[in-house]
Amino acid sequence: MTCRGSVVGRIGRFLGVTTGVLLGLFGAVPAGAQPIYPVPDPDPFYAAPPDLAAHAAGDVLAVRAMPPVPAFPGTSVTLVKFRSTNSHGDPIAATTTVLTPFTHVADAPLLSYQHIINGLGTQCAVSHVLYTGDPDKAVREAPALNALLLRGWSIALPDHLGPQFAYGAARLGGQITLDGIRAVRRVPELTLGRSPVTMAGYSGGGMATAWAAALQPTYAPELEIAGAALGGVPMNLETMVRALWTNPHPAFGLAMAAAIGLEREYPERLPISDYLNGRGVAARDAMANGCVNEILGIGAGHSVLDYAASTSLVDDPEAWKVVEDNSLQLFDGVPTMPIFEWHSPTDPLIPVDAIVDTDRRYCAAGVRLHSQLTPSPEHLSAAVLGMPAMVSWLDARFRGEPAPSDC
Incomplete structure (x- = not known):
C-alpha cells in the first residue's frame, strides 16, 4: 500500500x-x-557520459554533424550535447540543434529559438522532429526561421524539456536554454564565440525563453544577450x-x-x-x-x-x-536584457492577466519592455501574427539600436 x-x-x-x-x-x-x-532515447548520443558531474554547466560533451533538413535548405546542421542542470541543481545532459546558413561568417548573429514542444516522449524533441517528415510534428515556424537564416544568422533549437521530458518544468527549460547558448559558442567549428545573441519563443517555447531571460542575471551572468522575444507565455501555472x-x-x-x-x-x-x-x-x-x-x-x-x-x-x-x-509571475527575479512580449488579448488557453501583471512588474523594475497585442482572438494564430514584429525587434537588437519601451 x-x-x-x-x-x-x-x-x-x-x-x-x-x-x-x-x-x-x-x-x-x-x-x-x-x-x-x-522510454530512453535509443540513440546513444543523447545518453549522459559517466563523467557528467565533472563538467560545468554549458560544457560541450559531444558534437555531431547531422544530415541536411529539407525544411531548412541551404544550411548545415550540427547537434551539440552539453551539460546542464535540473530543477534540483543536479547535472544533466541536454542537446541543442544548430542551423548554420551556407552564407555564415564568423561571429554572425546567433538566435536561440525555443520551439513549442508539447510532448512527453523523446521522439517529440526538436532534434528528432526536424527529421520526421510528419506534418503534424513539423517546425511550423520554418518559413520565418528560414528568413532569418537568409540574413546569415545561426539558429539554435534546444531540446528544452530535458532528458526526462519534464513538460511543465519551465524553470528547467530556462536553464537548458542558457546552457545551450553557452555550449554552442564553445564549439570551434560553429565560429560563434563572439556572436551577438538573442532568444525567442512562443507558448511553451516562450515559457522557456522567458525563464531564461529572468534567470540569466544569476544563472549565467557572463552571457551577454541582446534581448528576448516571448509570445503567448503561460506566466502562471x-x-x-x-x-x-x-x-x-x-x-x-x-x-x-x-x-x-x-x-x-x-x-x-x-x-x-x-x-x-x-x-x-x-x-x-x-x-x-x-x-x-x-x-x-x-x-x-x-x-x-x-x-x-x-x-x-x-x-x-x-x-x-x-x-x-515554475510560474514566472511569482518569480522575484527580473531580466536585465530588453524584452519584446506579444499575446492575444482574449487568449482562452492562458491567463492573460498574469502576463499583464508580469509586464507591469518588469516595467517597475526598469526593464526595457515592449508589449504588443495581436488582433487574434485565440492562442495559435497569435504566434503567426506576432512573428513579423518579433523579427523586426530582434533585427534591431542585433544592429545595436536602443530597445523601445512601453513602460
Whole structure:
C-alpha cells in the first residue's frame, strides 16, 4: 500500500472504521502507481557520459554533424550535447540543434529559438522532429526561421524539456536554454564565440525563453544577450491549474501532460500518480511517450474529476509550491536584457492577466519592455501574427539600436 494508504489506515483506526471504507470514500489508489518516465532515447548520443558531474554547466560533451533538413535548405546542421542542470541543481545532459546558413561568417548573429514542444516522449524533441517528415510534428515556424537564416544568422533549437521530458518544468527549460547558448559558442567549428545573441519563443517555447531571460542575471551572468522575444507565455501555472480543475476542456490533455512532466521532475513533492484512479493511470500511461496530437486526443473533453481517485493533493502546500516555483509571475527575479512580449488579448488557453501583471512588474523594475497585442482572438494564430514584429525587434537588437519601451 502507498504512503497515502497507510495514512488512511491510521485515520480509519482512529475513527473506528475500516481502511477499505475510507478508501472507498476518498478513491482507491492503484497499486504501484509510480511516476512514469519516457522510454530512453535509443540513440546513444543523447545518453549522459559517466563523467557528467565533472563538467560545468554549458560544457560541450559531444558534437555531431547531422544530415541536411529539407525544411531548412541551404544550411548545415550540427547537434551539440552539453551539460546542464535540473530543477534540483543536479547535472544533466541536454542537446541543442544548430542551423548554420551556407552564407555564415564568423561571429554572425546567433538566435536561440525555443520551439513549442508539447510532448512527453523523446521522439517529440526538436532534434528528432526536424527529421520526421510528419506534418503534424513539423517546425511550423520554418518559413520565418528560414528568413532569418537568409540574413546569415545561426539558429539554435534546444531540446528544452530535458532528458526526462519534464513538460511543465519551465524553470528547467530556462536553464537548458542558457546552457545551450553557452555550449554552442564553445564549439570551434560553429565560429560563434563572439556572436551577438538573442532568444525567442512562443507558448511553451516562450515559457522557456522567458525563464531564461529572468534567470540569466544569476544563472549565467557572463552571457551577454541582446534581448528576448516571448509570445503567448503561460506566466502562471497555478492559475491555469485552478481554471481547469473541474471543467472539461478540449485541451485538458496538455494540463495532464504538464502534471506528468512535473511529477517526473519533482516525484517526491508532486506525486500525481498516487492520486489517479484506474482511468487516470491508463490515460497517463497512454500519454507517457506521446507528442501533442496523442496527448490532446487522449485528454480531450476530460477534467481532473475524470481521472482522480482523490483530489486531496489540492490541499498539499508542497504540491502547490512546485507549481508556484515554475510560474514566472511569482518569480522575484527580473531580466536585465530588453524584452519584446506579444499575446492575444482574449487568449482562452492562458491567463492573460498574469502576463499583464508580469509586464507591469518588469516595467517597475526598469526593464526595457515592449508589449504588443495581436488582433487574434485565440492562442495559435497569435504566434503567426506576432512573428513579423518579433523579427523586426530582434533585427534591431542585433544592429545595436536602443530597445523601445512601453513602460
